[in-house]
Amino acid sequence: DQQVKQNSPSLSVQEGRISILNCDYTNSMFDYFLWYKKYPAEGPTFLISISSIKDKNEDGRFTVFLNKSAKHLSLHIVPSQPGDSAVYFCAARKSLEDKIIFGKGTRLHILP
Amino acid sequence: NAGVTQTPKFRILKIGQSMTLQCTQDMNHNYMYWYRQDPGMxxxxxxxxxxxxxTDKGEVPNGYNVSRSTTEDFPLRLELAAPSQTSVYFCASSYSGQIRQADGYTFGSGTRLTVV
Structure with a gap:
């Protein structure tokens, strides 16, 4: 029972273009969503988050959009840079719970 | 500021052996977590x-034990290693489970464990 789904295992994008990573969730009790970035041989690092009371959060080149009715969120990276090549995990937290649930991740390749 | 430190980075165990994965944080975080990441998952x-x-159980606690005697340390114990426990293990910490601030969890760099 996968509550946080990242259906694209990998994505390749040209340097300078927009990268869009998608995430779907099934549990309407989730109230906080996060994106983590992971390089090989390193732990995940926090990238950006969004509360369920918002539909957009922007931080520099990174923007997360939340569509609650569709139970869908997306991470936009503009413009994409070589250092953005990594695995991106979508994660979600249920209201009043102490832990977050991760998706399987999407590997992003930025092509020169 | 070291953040979350995990040791060892790599380990090969034989079936039935035991070991402890160490995790320590220096950020005075209350909450600590152990995750495992299997390939493609x-x-x-x-x-x-x-x-x-x-301490409390997560999704996949079977075969593991933990203790939390200090704020800083959260070791994970494998008593009878099995091939199914081959994985990368990540420790993480946070100020609170009720994550409202933007930074979420801080993760260690992981321990790659192989059971043969």
Whole structure:
């Protein structure tokens, strides 16, 4: 029972273009969503988050959009840079719970 | 500031052996977590702790034990290693489980464990 789904295992994008990573969730009790970035041989690092009371959060080149009715969120990276090549995990937290649930991740390749 | 430190980075165990994965944080975080990541899979929660002396099971606790005697340390114990426990293990910490601030969890760099 996968509550946080990242259906694209990998994505390749040209340097300078927009990268869009998608995430779907099934549990309407989730109230906080996060994106983590992971390089090989390193732990995940926090990238950006969004509360369920918002539909957009922007931080520099990174923007997360939340569509609650569709139970869908997306991470936009503009413009994409070589250092953005990594695995991106979508994660979600249920209201009043102490832990977050991760998706399987999407590997992003930025092509020169 | 070291953040979350995990040792060892790599380990090969034989079936039936035991070991302890060490995790320590220097950020005075109350909450600590152990996750495992299998190839092609997301991170699954093994155990977590909301403070010294308090631990609770996550999604996949079988075959593992934890203790939290201090705020800083949260070791994960494997008593009888099995091939199914071959994975990368990540420790994480946070100020609070009720994550409202933007930074979420701080993760260690992981321990790659192989059971043969």
């Amino acid at each position: 997301g991170l699954k929660l093994i155990y977590y702790s909301v403070g010294a002396g308090i």
